[in-house]
Amino acid sequence: MTEIPREEFVLKCTSACAGCPSSLALRYVLKAAGHDTVLVVPACCTSVIQGIFPFTSLNVTVYNIAFAAAAACASGMSEAFRKAGKKTSVIVYAGDGGTVDIGLQGLSAALEREEDFLYVCYDNEAYSNTGMQRSGATPYGARTTTTPAGKTHPKKDLDGIVAAHNPPYMATTCVAYPQDVFRKVQKALSIRGPSFIHLLAPCPTSWRFSPDLTIEMGKRAIRSGMWILYEREFGKVTINSVSKAALKNPLPLEDYLSPQGRFSGIGQREKDILISQARKMAKRLIHEEEGVC
Amino acid sequence: MLTIATGNKAVAAAVKELRPAVIAAYPITPQTEIVEQIAAWVAAGELDSSYIPVESEHSAMAACIGASVTGARTFTATSSQGLAYMHEMVNWAAGARLPIVMANVNRALAPGWNIWAEHTDAFQERDTGWLQVYVGTVQEAYDTVVMAYRIAEHEEVLLPVMVNLDGFLLSHSTQSLETDSPGDFVPPFRLPHAIDVAHPAGYGTLTGPDDYFRFRWDIERSMRNSSRVIRETEQDFSRRFGRTYAPVEEYRADDADVVVIAVGTLGKEAEVAVDLLRREGIRAGSLRIRWFRPFPDLDLSGRELVVIDRDYSFGFSGILAGSLRARTRADPYSVIAGLGGQEVTYDDIAGFVRGREPGRELWFGVDRNV
Amino acid sequence: MYEIRIHSRGGEGGVTAARLLALAAFRDGKYATACPLYGAERRGAPVVSYVRIDDHPIRIYSQIRNPDLVVVLDTGVMEAVDVLHGLKPGGWVLINAPKAEEIPGHRSYPVDLTGIALSLGLVIAGSPVLDTPVLGALAKMGIISLESAKAAITEMFSDERNVRAAEAAYQELLP
Structure with missing residues (x-):
């Protein structure tokens, strides 16, 4: 098992909500990245959890930037560091809104240009920072303040979109598996060119579950097959063992949905749609891993 | 060297002399020739800049911001719709105190589609904290881009500068051009608040009313300082190169x-x-x-x-x-x-x-x- | 101030001809500006370019209303455009044609620029190159010196056939 450094870059003074998954995941992202790092943060929860000027709760350099601008800003920064002969890691840490919605154009362009930085999308499946409005990453049936009767469109296939750009390294991960987060960030940073990590961040505030269940919800997401841990390295897909096991013998969907207030009152039809989408995704990944696709 | 050039070519030629580390731009009529010329020089190895062919003007300015805050000299160019699309980041560049130089080729805003000269595009950006200068000849376009870097990067200014030239009327007009090398007229760029990973800092974090207000006042103070820096720069330019300009x-x-x-x-x-x-x-x-x-x-x-x-x-x-x-x-x-x-x-x-x-x-x- | 209006079709080199002419005038020690009148033109559409030559710096950016000389690189545009519009009384017309009809009140200079380009194999993307031979014709008319015309061409183009094309037009044009 990889030794995770004891040094902390997320200090004990964030203004994050209780049970916040994104600040917890950021701990491991930064432990993997180390000192020689600039974190580029578009408008998202992480803009807030740093605290208020002149203080900051993060012990690495953070460049805050406008909502749609993270990937382009990181492109310029990375190019400038390379031009100056510096090896500084540039990591975008963006929510799902800044990635699947308003920031998608800039992300796509940076991937196409093969810019040398890591883009981490921590996905809490809504605009949680501004009080739980729907995003393109909100799953089918979930209630948000802008889908009060449940979302009537499926979650956008962000990974499919990113994969279409053929980045040298992309992976999914989840805050419930810190060693997985750590290992994948290290691997991503060791590869030259664009890399992308999609991190599931179960958010007690907007998913409406008890803040002590963040890790448990992450585990259930994987065990139910609703979130699959895998890597795509130079086009080769590897489903990680925890997901492999889960897909063979998945936890009932109900175990994942029922603690979440956002799915309260969800009907069987919506559940069937969620299950069929998850199965379709699993099938595609298994085929890709076997080279069948 | 004495030659002839279009307004666009003159802008590109001045940029070449200033050797920005990073240039990020998106082509738009009638600015296109600036971007094409720079891309050609970079491809031919005549200009050692990192040229980022971004997918939009919003990203062009975002990339310049990301590069500039590392202490790198940057350049971009746009026009009309592109400037409007960039507007959010135009504000950001000034608020972040990054001395980015941008050429804007003045063009009318749609609808209907109109590619010809008008100043509304740039005047709409007058409240963003950018210095704005409007030129009248090809030579002035070249000279003003050179001066723009010295003014923007001056420690008492540290604000971005937008150099404006009329679409087609000047951007596509051919006139004589003296391409003096600026030499040490523009000192090496040093950004006092450049990123230094050895001393981590949060840039642009949440800022309360008192500090925000003070930062706005700082911008205005620098804007006022810039009047003097502009005069000094124009006078020194005249001494060195023999061409005289005034505000x-x-x-x-x-x-x-x-x-x-x-x-x-x-x-x-x-x-x-x-x-x-x-x-x-x-x-x-x-x-x-x-x-x-x-x-x-x-x-x-x-x-x-x-x-x-x-x-x-x-x-x-x-x-x-x-x-x-x-x-x-x-x-x-x-x-x-x-x-x-x-x-x-x-x-x-x-x-x-x-x-x-x-x-x-x-x-x-x-x-x-x- | 001497004002010239050049009529051509997009892709025929009217814009480049204007720039070359300005450069040659500049090499003659004059001030000059060249400005194309841009529409959203594409290849084949009628294009107008302006050149002003003067002994003093030129501060005018508006279009030329009353040219001293009109250059027609493509007689086809004459069906769509009144190329003589605003031409000063007694003003000159240079036409790319083996011979030209009399134009009452004006002096017309025919020269077969297309023939010269084709005879030298100066063809780019299927179109004969007209922007360099026309400089030779303009030199013969005394607008610029032949020496500056050739210098301008050499500055902008490496293929020396362009200079020969200008020389040929200089020889062919009847003063």
């Missing part, structure tokens, strides 16, 4: 009873109108506003003013006329002319002066005395 270019204005005020190529064309009027016995002069931000101090007392705006702020007035009214208590004859590339000749300008009606507004060719 406001005066032409036969000393003893003038009536003064035409305009921006860009219209300001040059006005000089020809002044000669024409003088021959008729009208004591006319002209002022061409080069630096629109910071807005120049003008003493116009005792003269009649004819202000030509190639722009408009709907529901208010011509933007230049409105600015002059606010800063000088003058009551000019305000002429709105040249929108969307409308042809305005020196004969037309002379006509504005002959038919002037102080306090009135004329939409040239559309309506008399609105």
Whole structure:
């Protein structure tokens, strides 16, 4: 098992909500990245959890930037560091809104240009920072303040979109598996060119579950097959063992949905749609891993 | 080297001399030649810049911001729709105190699609904290880009500069150009607040009203400082290269009873109108506003003013006329002319002066005395 | 000030001809500006370019209303455009044609620029190159010196056939 450094870059003074998954995941992202790092943060929860000027709760350099601008800003920064002969890691840490919605154009362009930085999308499946409005990453049936009767469109296939750009390294991960987060960030940073990590961040505030269940919800997401841990390295897909096991013998969907207030009152039809989408995704990944696709 | 060039080529040539580490730009008519020329030089190894062919103007400015904050010199260029699309990041660049230099080739905003000269695109950005300068010749485009870097990067300024040139009229006009090497006229770029990973810091974090207010005041203070830095830079430029510029270019204005005020190529064309009027016995002069931000101090007392705006702020007035009214208590004859590339000749300008009606507004060719 | 209006079709080199002419005038020690009148033109559409030459710096950016000389690189545009519009009384017309009809009140100079380009194999993307031979014709008319015309061409183009094309037009044009 990889030794995770004891040094902390997320200090004990964030203004994050209780049970916040994104600040917890950021701990491991930064432990993997180390000192020689600039974190580029578009408008998202992480803009807030740093605290208020002149203080900051993060012990690495953070460049805050406008909502749609993270990937382009990181492109310029990375190019400038390379031009100056510096090896500084540039990591975008963006929510799902800044990635699947308003920031998608800039992300796509940076991937196409093969810019040398890591883009981490921590996905809490809504605009949680501004009080739980729907995003393109909100799953089918979930209630948000802008889908009060449940979302009537499926979650956008962000990974499919990113994969279409053929980045040298992309992976999914989840805050419930810190060693997985750590290992994948290290691997991503060791590869030259664009890399992308999609991190599931179960958010007690907007998913409406008890803040002590963040890790448990992450585990259930994987065990139910609703979130699959895998890597795509130079086009080769590897489903990680925890997901492999889960897909063979998945936890009932109900175990994942029922603690979440956002799915309260969800009907069987919506559940069937969620299950069929998850199965379709699993099938595609298994085929890709076997080279069948 | 003495040669000929278009306004666009002159901008690119000046950028080449300043060797920005990172150039990020998106092509748009009529700015395209700037981007193409820079891309060609980078590809040929004649310009050692990292050229980022971004997918939008919003990203162009975002990339310049990301590069600039590392301490890298940057450049971008745009026009009209591109500048409007970039607007959010235009604000960001100034607020982040990054001395990015941008060329904007002035063009009308749609709809309908119109690719010709107008100043509304840049005037709309006047409140963003950028210094704005408008040039009138190919040589001035080159010289002003060179000076823009020195002014922007000056430790008492540290604000971005937008160099404006009229679409097609200047961007595509060929004139003679002296491409002096700036030498040490522009010192190496050093950004005091550049990222230093050994000393981690949070840039642009949540900021409360008191600190935010202070940062805004800092921008204004630097903007005021920039007036002096601009004068010093223009004077030093004149000493070194023999070409003289001022925040406001005066032409036969000393003893003038009536003064035409305009921006860009219209300001040059006005000089020809002044000669024409003088021959008729009208004591006319002209002022061409080069630096629109910071807005120049003008003493116009005792003269009649004819202000030509190639722009408009709907529901208010011509933007230049409105600015002059606010800063000088003058009551000019305000002429709105040249929108969307409308042809305005020196004969037309002379006509504005002959038919002037102080306090009135004329939409040239559309309506008399609105 | 001497004002020239050049009529051509997009892709025929009218814009480049204007730039070359300005450069040659500049090499003669004059001030010059060249400005194309841009529409949203594409290949084949009629294009107008302006050149001003003077002993003093030129401050005029508006279009030329009353040219001293009109250059027609493509007689086809004459069906769509009144190329003589605003031409000064006694003003000259240079036409790319083996011979030209009389134009009352004006002096016309025919020269077969297309033939010269084709004879030298100066063809780019299927179109004969007209922008360099026309400089030779303009030199013969005394607008610029032949020496500066050739210098301008050499500055902008490496293929020396362009210089020969200008020389050929210089020889062919009847003064």
